[in-house]
Amino acid sequence: MSDPIPHRIHARPVPRPGRFLAAAVVLVLAAMVVNGLVTNPNYRWDTVWLYLRDVVVIRGVMWTLVLTFGSMAIAVVLAVLLAVMRRSDNPVMRWVAWAYIWFFRGTPIYTQLVFWGLLAVLYPRLSLGIPFGPEFFSFSTRDVITAFWAALIGLALNEAAYLAEIVRAGLSSVDPGQTEAAKALGMKDSKILRRVVLPQAMRVIVPPTGNETISMLKTTSLVIAVPFTHDLFYATNAIGNRLYQTIPLLVIAAIWYLLITSVLMVGQHYLERYYGRGFGTETGRRRAGGGTGPSGSRKERKARKQDLIRQSGTTKDDPFLEVTP
Amino acid sequence: MTTTSSTDAGTTATPMVEVRGVHKEFGRGADAVHVLRGVDLTVARGSVTVVLGPSGSGKSTLLRCVNELEEITAGSIVVDGERMGYREDAKGVLHRLHPKVIARQRQRIGMVFQRFHLFPHMTALENVMEAPVQVRGMSKRDARTRALQLLERVGLGDRTDHYPAQLSGGQQQRVAIARALAMDPELMLFDEPTSALDPELVGEVLAVMKDLAADGMTMIVVTHEIGFAREVADHVVFMDQGVIVEEGAPAQVIDSPREQRTQEFLAHVL
Numbered sequence: 001m002s003d004p005i006p007h008r009i010h011a012r013p014v015p016r017p018g019r020f021l022a023a024a025v026v027l028v029l030a031a032m033v034v035n036g037l038v039t040n041p042n043y044r045w046d047t048v049w050l051y052l053r054d055v056v057v058i059r060g061v062m063w064t065l066v067l068t069f070g071s072m073a074i075a076v077v078l079a080v081l082l083a084v085m086r087r088s089d090n091p092v093m094r095w096v097a098w099a100y101i102w103f104f105r106g107t108p109i110y111t112q113l114v115f116w117g118l119l120a121v122l123y124p125r126l127s128l129g130i131p132f133g134p135e136f137f138s139f140s141t142r143d144v145i146t147a148f149w150a151a152l153i154g155l156a157l158n159e160a161a162y163l164a165e166i167v168r169a170g171l172s173s174v175d176p177g178q179t180e181a182a183k184a185l186g187m188k189d190s191k192i193l194r195r196v197v198l199p200q201a202m203r204v205i206v207p208p209t210g211n212e213t214i215s216m217l218k219t220t221s222l223v224i225a226v227p228f229t230h231d232l233f234y235a236t237n238a239i240g241n242r243l244y245q246t247i248p249l250l251v252i253a254a255i256w257y258l259l260i261t262s263v264l265m266v267g268q269h270y271l272e273r274y275y276g277r278g279f280g281t282e283t284g285r286r287r288a289g290g291g292t293g294p295s296g297s298r299k300e301r302k303a304r305k306q307d308l309i310r311q312s313g314t315t316k317d318d319p320f321l322e323v324t325p
Numbered sequence: 326m327t328t329t330s331s332t333d334a335g336t337t338a339t340p341m342v343e344v345r346g347v348h349k350e351f352g353r354g355a356d357a358v359h360v361l362r363g364v365d366l367t368v369a370r371g372s373v374t375v376v377l378g379p380s381g382s383g384k385s386t387l388l389r390c391v392n393e394l395e396e397i398t399a400g401s402i403v404v405d406g407e408r409m410g411y412r413e414d415a416k417g418v419l420h421r422l423h424p425k426v427i428a429r430q431r432q433r434i435g436m437v438f439q440r441f442h443l444f445p446h447m448t449a450l451e452n453v454m455e456a457p458v459q460v461r462g463m464s465k466r467d468a469r470t471r472a473l474q475l476l477e478r479v480g481l482g483d484r485t486d487h488y489p490a491q492l493s494g495g496q497q498q499r500v501a502i503a504r505a506l507a508m509d510p511e512l513m514l515f516d517e518p519t520s521a522l523d524p525e526l527v528g529e530v531l532a533v534m535k536d537l538a539a540d541g542m543t544m545i546v547v548t549h550e551i552g553f554a555r556e557v558a559d560h561v562v563f564m565d566q567g568v569i570v571e572e573g574a575p576a577q578v579i580d581s582p583r584e585q586r587t588q589e590f591l592a593h594v595l
């Protein structure tokens with residue numbers, strides 16, 4: 001009635017029968033898969049339900065989480081160090097960082113974990129001293145590097161190599177003008193990194209690091225190579241073998257991994273929203289309005305801050321720019 | 326502006342900046358680009374020097390050499406009696422200064438960039454407070470008081486909590502000037518401070534710079550704003566292809582240039 005636009009177009013859409021057909025086919029296939037899952041007695045859903053909350057399984061979940069977050073934490077610290085070394089003026093630093101990344105990305109994680117497990121065989125005693133010179137102290141490798149530590153170190157060192165490239169891409173995504181402005185104010189390099197460059201690089205670093213965390217969750221299933229025998233995958237496998245019911249316990253493992261991944265994905269979604277877009281329209285409105293200063297919750301402010309960094313165009317968007325060593 | 330210490334009276338005779346025989350080469354060997362080809366420049370205390378010249382003539386490079394953002398290839402730059410970047414020992418051997426010492430030398434020199442380079446993750450106030458707190462170790466409270474004064478001075482007392490992306494170009498550049506002033510510099514370098522601005526925003530930035538000049542700040546300004554040069558400059562320098570072609574009082578260089586290259590350039594920009 002009160003439509004301000006006269007003769008609005010009401011056209012029939014292009015007929016696309018293929019779309020309905022394709023959807024129908026996919027739905028039928030999906031139903032077949034679900035049917036196959038539910039009605040096949042070999043899955044033993046009663047066993048799945050019984051052991052899903054088994055104490056050994058829950059303990060396995062805990063160990064898996066400890067390994068995931070522990071190794072990621074160590075890896076992040078190492079990665080920042082490596083990324084800074086890659087950018088150093090000192091050729092020895094650059095070369096060592098390059099060689100580290102080359103080695104740890106170039107060899108399978110499984111092999112690396114076996115190696116860390118065999119460390120006590122290779123080096124029965126570890127000592128601190130001057131190469132070819134005197135020793136200050138030494139200890140038995142087996143006593144200090146237990147299976148847990150070998151697994152944790154193995155996962156962390158490998159992950160650091162990947163994260164280092166992500167951090168480096170993040171650091172180089174920041175406009176060099178930012179560093180120059182900070183220099184011109186008389187700031188030292190370490191201050192510039194901590195106060196100016198890293199906070200802006202975070203926007204580029206955070207999303208792929210979320211992906212890496214999800215990937216790490218599943219990589220922990222390889223710690224049997226050490227061998228470390230308390231994580232989720234080993235626990236379910238062991239129960240499965242004991243009961244001669246491998247399949248139901250694999251299903252249990254899958255359910256738990258899916259559950260944790262889902263939680264991580266939700267977390268990642270929010271992180272990406274903080275550090276990326278999502279608040280764009282709101283900020284746009286604020287800018288247009290002009291007057292209003294920053295307000296709202298801390299989270300909101302942080303998100304807006306990141307959005308403003310993006311808008312200012314001082315960082316490039318692609319986290320995988322210039323990643324090749 | 327805060328005036329400098331009691332040594333001021335004793336050193337008024339010595340210039341603020343002495344650039345002597347400066348060459349700057351980027352790269353080495355066959356790929357080398359010889360950008361500055363023997364530049365001599367003296368900037369008196371409290372004076373405003375405007376550097377004119379076509380794009381690519383080395384104006385930015387010269388400014389960047391003055392505060393050690395670039396290492397010079399030959400010659401010397403002395404700011405307030407202190408040689409930038411090097412120490413000469415008794416035998417006349419040059420020693421490169423430690424980065425920390427160079428960082429300290431830069432604290433006395435403020436720089437304003439064509440593209441502002443404000444820190445986008447900090448508000449206007451935080452941008453201005455950053456260096457006094459992080460470099461000087463000033464208390465946050467004092468730095469805040471001072472930053473508010475400076476933002477007021479550049480006419481942005483009501484924009485202190487805005488992030489750079491929420492400010493216009495002219496406002497951003499004025500914050501950038503306040504940020505440089507927060508370190509109480511004795512010399513300010515401006516590299517085409519209005520070239521990235523929409524025409525209607527140029528005036529507000531030039532007004533702040535005029536105010537600063539009137540207050541006795543020593544300034545080297547690279548700009549294409551001939552009006553500003555004529556009105557504010559004590560000394561005008563025309564650069565082309567890495568050398569100073571002509572210099573003198575604004576009336577002489579701008580209104581009756583002797584060199585043909587200067588005449589040609591001015592014919593383009595006027």
Ligand SMILES: Nc1ncnc2c1ncn2[C@@H]1O[C@H](COP(=O)(O)OP(=O)(O)O)[C@@H](O)[C@H]1O
Pocket residue numbers: 351352358360378379380381382383384385386387
């Ligand atoms: N980092 C660099 N590496 C190589 N050449 C450079 C570099 N910086 C500037 N130049 C060259 O030096 C010349 C002068 O540059 P610049 O000082 O920016 O000129 P202006 O500011 O007068 O336009 C230009 O030809 C430019 O290409």
Ligand SMILES: [Mg+2]
Pocket residue numbers: 384385386517
């Ligand atoms: Mg320039």
